[in-house]
Amino acid sequence: MKRYAIVCAALILAAACSRQEDKPAAPAAQAVAERQPPLASLPKIDGGAILERIKVISADEFEGRAPGSKGEELTVKYLEEEFKKIGLKPGNTDGTYVQNVPLVGITGSNTQPLTIAKGAQKQTFKWSDEVVAWSKHVADSAAIKDSEVIFAGYGVTAPEFDWDDFKGVDIKGKTIIVLVNDPQVPEASDPAKLDPKVFNGKAMTYYGRWTYKFEEGARRGAAGILIVHEEGPAGYPFQVVQGNLREKFDLVTPDKNMGRASIEGWITLEAAKKILKTAGQDFDALKKQSLTREFKPVPLGLSASMAIGNKMRTLDSRNVLGKVEGNDPNLREEYVVYTAHWDHLGVGAPVKGDKIYNGALDNASGVASLIEIARAFMSVEPRPKRSVLFLMVTAEEQGLLGSQHYSVTPVYPLDKTLANINVDGVNQWGRTKDITVVGMGASDLDDVLRDAAKEQGRTLRPDPEPEKGFYYRSDHFNFAKQGVPALYVDTGVEYVGKPPEYSQQKRDEYTNVDYHQPSDEVKPDWDLSGAVEDAELLFAVGFRVASAARFPEWKAGNEFKAKREGMLKKSR
Numbered sequence: 001m002k003r004y005a006i007v008c009a010a011l012i013l014a015a016a017c018s019r020q021e022d023k024p025a026a027p028a029a030q031a032v033a034e035r036q037p038p039l040a041s042l043p044k045i046d047g048g049a050i051l052e053r054i055k056v057i058s059a060d061e062f063e064g065r066a067p068g069s070k071g072e073e074l075t076v077k078y079l080e081e082e083f084k085k086i087g088l089k090p091g092n093t094d095g096t097y098v099q100n101v102p103l104v105g106i107t108g109s110n111t112q113p114l115t116i117a118k119g120a121q122k123q124t125f126k127w128s129d130e131v132v133a134w135s136k137h138v139a140d141s142a143a144i145k146d147s148e149v150i151f152a153g154y155g156v157t158a159p160e161f162d163w164d165d166f167k168g169v170d171i172k173g174k175t176i177i178v179l180v181n182d183p184q185v186p187e188a189s190d191p192a193k194l195d196p197k198v199f200n201g202k203a204m205t206y207y208g209r210w211t212y213k214f215e216e217g218a219r220r221g222a223a224g225i226l227i228v229h230e231e232g233p234a235g236y237p238f239q240v241v242q243g244n245l246r247e248k249f250d251l252v253t254p255d256k257n258m259g260r261a262s263i264e265g266w267i268t269l270e271a272a273k274k275i276l277k278t279a280g281q282d283f284d285a286l287k288k289q290s291l292t293r294e295f296k297p298v299p300l301g302l303s304a305s306m307a308i309g310n311k312m313r314t315l316d317s318r319n320v321l322g323k324v325e326g327n328d329p330n331l332r333e334e335y336v337v338y339t340a341h342w343d344h345l346g347v348g349a350p351v352k353g354d355k356i357y358n359g360a361l362d363n364a365s366g367v368a369s370l371i372e373i374a375r376a377f378m379s380v381e382p383r384p385k386r387s388v389l390f391l392m393v394t395a396e397e398q399g400l401l402g403s404q405h406y407s408v409t410p411v412y413p414l415d416k417t418l419a420n421i422n423v424d425g426v427n428q429w430g431r432t433k434d435i436t437v438v439g440m441g442a443s444d445l446d447d448v449l450r451d452a453a454k455e456q457g458r459t460l461r462p463d464p465e466p467e468k469g470f471y472y473r474s475d476h477f478n479f480a481k482q483g484v485p486a487l488y489v490d491t492g493v494e495y496v497g498k499p500p501e502y503s504q505q506k507r508d509e510y511t512n513v514d515y516h517q518p519s520d521e522v523k524p525d526w527d528l529s530g531a532v533e534d535a536e537l538l539f540a541v542g543f544r545v546a547s548a549a550r551f552p553e554w555k556a557g558n559e560f561k562a563k564r565e566g567m568l569k570k571s572r
């Protein structure tokens with residue numbers, strides 16, 4: 001799970017945030033939810049049961065639920081047993097509750113530091129402090145040697161925005177240095193604002209995600225890809241990047257990931273400035289050029305060398321899945337898919353003597369909440385027309401791998417999959433008058449959610465930091481990337497009976513103290529009454545979509561709409 005670092009830091013900003021108003025549903029979209037039982041008539045969710053389940057799978061015995069560990073064995077066993085107990089049918093067509101996810105774990109070490117040469121003049125950069133890099137090649141070693149260095153702007157090719165940073169320049173075998181995020185292009189009439197027509201203005205598009213930069217560089221045959229870390233546009237400090245130095249997992253692909261660049265990684269802003277200075281270039285000037293469509297890659301007259309040694313192990317991890325069968329024989333083969341990742345970080349560096357990263361909130365809480373939603377589906381009469389799949393995915397913390405595996409090797413065809421609803425962390429601080437929609441305005445699912453929230457007397461609130469690209473950072477994104485409309489909500493910010501600063505205070509507390517730390521444990525002061533309301537809301541949304549007259553759609557202008565329409569056209 002990824003958390004907001006800052007929501008609305010000052011009261012002035014908080015006021016500005018709360019003025020961001022939610023748009024009413026378009027009439028066509030309302031059809032998705034029409035003629036459905038009122039939320040109040042649906043089964044209730046039991047907060048006590050959610051808490052008990054969180055306690056079970058976040059207990060020390062589960063060792064922080066790392067893929068491939070004893071914690072995985074216990075978690076998978078628990079999920080299978082609970083699915084059976086509540087009456088879910090096996091989610092896999094082979095009659096089991098699991099989908100195998102073959103993973104390779106790679107621990108890299110720097111066998112030769114990053115060295116930038118200008119003729120005979122050489123500069124080396126410190127591993128971890130200045131350079132964090134790895135190789136996804138399933139091989140004992142990987143290297144770049146005297147590889148020509150090119151500054152490639154944002155490293156983006158985006159036809160829908162008429163943008164191409166590469167301009168046909170051949171980068172095969174070369175090393176590119178690229179900027180993080182997508183181009184932040186100012187509006188011509190008001191340069192204080194970002195142009196909403198270019199990369200959706202302030203909001204991050206997928207072109208801004210670091211994973212995209214490595215994918216695009218690899219498509220073009222780059223040998224090395226180094227992203228310049230800038231804290232603001234990245235959304236997190238360099239320490240988070242350094243987390244990549246522990247064992248990294250990947251799906252095992254037929255080409256052993258040889259289609260990826262030999263070396264992928266990050267350099268600090270200071271290191272980037274140094275390298276560019278050696279080339280007689282200025283970082284700020286190049287960054288400015290990179291904000292125009294006229295930008296062309298800049299050969300730096302430098303060469304880069306670096307080597308990485310890989311220690312590897314392969315392991316089979318598992319997604320766990322169970323289903324509620326729809327009651328309409330004609331629609332039963334169509335699915336709404338709920339996801340929550342069961343994995344967390346396992347056992348790691350001790351903090352205050354504790355080395356078990358329990359991941360109670362991240363994401364034992366999401367798993368627990370989905371089991372209770374599944375139980376509600378089993379007790380509702382009549383059942384929805386379509387089937388509902390509960391998919392607990394592995395290896396989210398390793399780069400959304402379990403959900404990626406499902407999305408490229410789905411058990412049920414994606415053109416028969418109406419929607420994905422993902423839960424990554426629940427609200428542990430009490431009831432809220434609102435609920436945050438990450439990537440609000442993406443699809444019709446927002447309208448179904450809005451109607452249901454209204455029945456609870458609650459409102460939707462847009463993600464206050466769309467620039468940080470949270471929509472691309474949890475498991476629903478893999479569904480979106482393949483075209484399936486996906487809904488991802490986060491805790492609201494207006495707490496019932498609490499002062500306005502309460503939400504920010506609690507978030508900061510969690511982000512600074514517990515996020516991805518051994519102290520992410522069940523706390524005595526947790527109040528899951530808000531989590532219960534959120535779960536009832538997400539239950540209602542899934543229930544309504546599963547019985548609706550038509551499939552939900554992406555809104556016009558969404559980057560995944562074309563993919564969905566192409567998929568549905570082929571199948572109909």
Ligand SMILES: [Zn+2]
Binds near residue numbers: 001002
């Ligand atoms: Zn996490």
